[in-house]
């Protein structure tokens with residue numbers, strides 16, 4: 418989830434990422450594209466149909482898809498997804514997104530233009546990143562994608578599981594923000610990292626930003642919410658780790674929703690997040706093929722660790 422802390426300074430980024438420079442990248446307006454050449458020549462309806470066929474074919478060919486257990490989908494990303502923009506506004510993501518935009522811009526020379534975001538949710542980060550990068554946004558939840566499409570109609574959207582997705586093309590950079598927290602086992606985390614690696618062009622890089630690593634984890638309670646045209650949301654977020662010996666912790670949300678007519682509902686939504694040490698993060702990133710830009714995890718201006726891995730040229 419987005420932090421409420423204002424935009425940090427990039428000075429906090431450790432060495433390993435280059436200079437920030439260059440004008441905002443032009444934003445091509447593209448529909449769903451899996452076979453890029455088709456997108457430039459075929460009519461939009463045909464392009465979309467071809468994309469679906471190609472994706473289904475490749476998913477049928479992937480043995481991994483058949484064996485990997487489905488991801489549990491919390492209420493927030495399913496039945497409550499329409500409330501996401503009231504639960505968490507684009508403005509609340511500005512500080513983090515501005516910071517990550519500058520980090521991403523330094524990950525390669527020339528600076529990246531095409532960026533893939535894995536687990537892009539309601540598109541709040543993308544809302545800020547799209548001024549500089551041509552964004553392709555991937556999420557498992559069709560409801561969250563619908564929210565993101567409304568906010569970011571100029572971005573490409575893909576519905577898929579970031580543990581198994583294979584688009585068959587590469588990007589200058591891959592961004593994996595808070596969705597990486599949903600990887601609760603080493604094999605899921607490794608699978609998402611592998612997806613990022615496979616979609617990175619040689620010389621490109623991936624940026625991972627988990628909410629916590631084992632060393633920074635603290636149980637805590639927080640609250641938030643907003644008033645929008647749709648209605649109002651207030652929530653309490655309670656973070657606990659009942660079993661510190663495993664690789665997960667709980668985030669329990671108590672959510673109050675008031676619609677425009679004044680009707681009030683209350684929901685409990687439990688999210689299970691993954692928790693791994695810095696050493697585990699570094700080992701897994703190296704195992705999938707990344708070269709780490711820094712010898713240890715880098716502390717960002719929000720007091721959180723993030724990881725930048727490059728793919729060799």
Ligand SMILES: C[S@@+](CC[C@H](N)C(=O)[O-])C[C@H]1O[C@@H](n2cnc3c(N)ncnc32)[C@H](O)[C@@H]1O
Pocket residue numbers: 418488494510535536537538539540541542543555556557558561577578579580594595596599
């Ligand atoms: C906290 S939300 C992301 C919010 C996002 N940063 C934004 O800017 O709006 C986490 C997202 O991760 C997605 N997610 C979780 N597991 C996933 C998976 N295996 N594959 C794709 N998306 C996944 C959820 O559907 C959800 O939309």
